[in-house]
Amino acid sequence: MVKEYLTVSHIAGPLVLIEETSGIKYGEIAEIELATKEVRRGRVLEVTGDKALVQLFEGTTGLNVYQSRVRFLGKGIELGVSTDLLGRIFDGLGRPIDGGPKIIPEERIDINGNPINPTARDYPTEFIQTGISAIDGMNTLVRGQKLPIFSGAGLPHPQIAAQIARQAKVLGKEEKFAVIFAAMGITFEEANYFITDFRRTGAIERAVLFVNLADDPAIERIATPRLALTCAEYLAFEKDMHVLVILTDMTNYANALREISAARKEVPGRRGYPGYMYTDLSTIYERAGRIKGKEGSITQIPILTMPEDDKTHPIPDLTGYITEGQIILSRPLHRKGVYPPIDVLPSLSRLKEKGIGKGKTREDHGDVTNQLFACYAKGKEAKELAIILGEAALTELDKLYAKFSDRFEEEFLAQGEEENRSIEETLDLGWKLLTMIPTSDLKRIRDEYIKKYLKQESPKSEVQRPKSE
Amino acid sequence: MKKEARIIKVSGPLVVAEGMEKARMYDMVRVGRMGLIGEIIEIKEDKASIQVYEETSGLGPGEPVETTMAPLSVELGPGLMSGIYDGIQRPLDIIRDKTGSYITRGITLPAVNRKKKWDFIPLVKKGDEVRAGDILGTVQETPLVVHKVLVPPGIEGEIRVIKKGKFTVTQAIAKVKTSSGLKEIRMLQKWPVRMERMVQKKLPPEVPLVTGQRVIDTFFPVAKGGTACIPGPFGSGKTVILHCIAAWADADIIIYVGCGERGNEMTDVLLEFPKLKDPKTGRPLIERTIMIANTSNMPVAAREASIYTGITIAEYYRDMGYNVAVMADSTSRWAEALREISGRLEEMPGEEGYPAYLGTRVAEFYERAGRVICQGTKNREGTLTVMGAVSPPGGDLSDPVVQATLRTVKVFWALEDRLAYMRHFPAINWLNSYSLYLDNVETYLGKEIASDWMKLRNIAMAILQEEDSLQEIVRLVGREALSPREQLVLETAKSIKEDYLMQDAFHEVDVYAPLAKQYRMLKVILELHRSSKHALEKEVPLEKLLTLKVRERIARMKYIEKKDIKEFDSIEREIKREIESLVERKE
Ligand SMILES: Nc1ncnc2c1ncn2[C@@H]1O[C@H](COP(=O)(O)OP(=O)(O)OP(=O)(O)O)[C@@H](O)[C@H]1O
């Protein structure tokens, strides 16, 4: 029989203090029963002598000091897993909300997980084709990578994430895959966009959704990504699936973390976020990867909205310090009507090098990417110069680069939401744009590739294209 | 009545226990029924605050605490090389064999293999007088590393027994008659990580640590026994540079500390280093490398310990007379661990919540670097070079960790995100970075490479500085406002940046440039500059000079392999030929 305490003494923000307890363990779950018989769940944040400090996931609204009954369950929060999770929708604490049956779990797993032993990791090297040129060509995603999207309010990150989820595939392979979607504090409309899209494409059959909406309890968001990742680990490393995890919006997650920290009166770090946020975020992001001897993999695409589009804000900043690169969306590109508005210059995929090239994408990939980066950067610089000094100050070559950068945005970066480009199409498009630049300026590409892939664009027709020797 | 030592509080990695009268500062303790490893970091009466090196979920008041009466120490001896350990020196590869892909709790395993037998070759004989630091004999630890077995600290006397043959690390290999009796010596030793190992004396560093990175070796060298830091925002290239240095630097031993960073980066080293070959011997680089891996998601207190574990092992090999290099990626994560524990101790926070002693701790850590005369009668020289990445929030250099580090270290490699966006790697800013070892290493480089090495370096630096001020003018009034000579400076600066400073860590040849190649490359660029300037004086039009055919060869110079070093003579001849013909046509 679990002991019940009627000794709540203090309630502040999401925190509850319970006194005269015994045998309480750090991190275990507490259930608080309100006078209304409603039961809420929480987690022990600190135990001192006979006092236990509990953080309530569903908030403390309506809680009363004298009528609350508290039970400690002697274990951490667990997720009951089974392959029946596929195709189902749960709330932010893992309870079904799709009207479907209860899950009969194969096993129950603590949602905090354990760190992967670095010696057990396998380095991610398999190219994932997303069909989006700005990603495949310039900031390539590989299987097992954690690559966040840094977005801003009102930018089309849901569309991009859904497009990746629809189109992502590893070339030449048919394998078991799954998509796990964790929503934290996003609007009903945004969540609905994903659900509808998953239904439309049939992806829902292979998906598990954990949904905490904007009007759901904020502190619940602390648990949501962990539930999602526990589910992902089960499917990837016990059921051999290749799992894509989308976490949106990590900004809301971080804000929940800040709320708890403030309630505890901890010394705040930058902008009020707790000093341990880096470590906390890493316990989420590091749960991506590959493990030696296991078939499956976890690829993570966390999405966050940068407050004031500021990349140095602690949330994107600490995320960037943990993840293996970042895809940054740009408001100016969005205003110009470029979809997807990916700012390729500050974006980065750190695992790209080992995922591209001969036998993976195409031998010329690395060189072409470097050259496109260099030309686009130069073009943007020229355009900035033109703004200060006027067009006239530009040399002919500068003007060419400026033109290049426009076409790069219009033709290479921009594509349809349903457009699924193969990596060859992406690279060929890159080469097509590079014909604008004098060959002697293509310093980043090996001669052999220039000979092999560079086709002079002919203004007349495709057929009359001069053959290179 | 005497109280049992037991837990009264658990708050994340911090546990408070009472009944700890026997506790001593920095002693190791076993916490709770799971026997988690912890270290005492504060004592108030009978209450001790303990930082626990493992996840504390499931721990609660009332559980027992046991002190070991010994400080946190590392095991030292043959068998460390090629190993990978967590922040408190638990062998991660063996943990994996025992518990699988995930790290679980409460595991204790010896860091140094107890069963393996090593072939011990004695270097002293019965009757010899020895003291701490003297070499008793050697074992071949890996094909690249000869492990020297030293007389442990505190022992001095006459060799009574010295053995030869195969022994485990716990078997006696010698007996020494000391003033306090006969002492058995084993290959396995222990040393507390927070204590610097003794040396006879420190010397100023004189020889550069050749890294093969042009921007570092040429412009901002670090000396063997020196200290360097590499601060920069995320994605600017700290880890890539430290990996390159770990792979190619001309140190004998590398200790790589992954302190609160990514799991995959450690995996990368683990998978690559067995494949990369030491340029001198052709042996796999892993044979001279030890890794300490306490990734970001591993317990935060063990992260705090990891840099000490790393540097203590480094000192041990330095004491054998080796050139050891330690890289810590990233010291900011270490400082954050310090801050987290300090916060939970409710200490008075200083800047950005860091404890007031941050600066002292940073200084103490880097102070353990140096060129030294090791202990022992033979006056062996050893060096310990320390390089630390710093990861300031938003890349802001006013960060307390950056500032504390800059007050201590002698080399500053300033990474800049603007350069990284342009894919100019290594993204080390050539105007803000500095090295205070330039004077120290000048003599050596002048002798080993070329007497005009420093002169060339300074000319190149002057050109880069002039370019910076010229760019200012260009931004205001455009390029036409510059004289042909000034435009030539812009062009040469561009060449220095693109053809020299930029170095691709993922290109099989470019990744490592020996000093001889660096010298020839720089000489070519400056020779073209010098003779172009001369040609301008002879009224050769600038246009012609900027479109010289040889420029294409210069752009590809970085891909010249060591065996084709003659290629540089040919490039120099071509410069001469092309420019002379332009000048002749003018005359
Ligand atoms: N010398 C180099 N040559 C080629 N590419 C490089 C070089 N240095 C860095 N890069 C590129 O920059 C990326 C980021 O580098 P790195 O991982 O070293 O950054 P970092 O400063 O350690 O970032 P963090 O602080 O987040 O760990 C690399 O994945 C690589 O693509």
Ligand SMILES: [Mg+2]
């Ligand atoms: Mg790094």
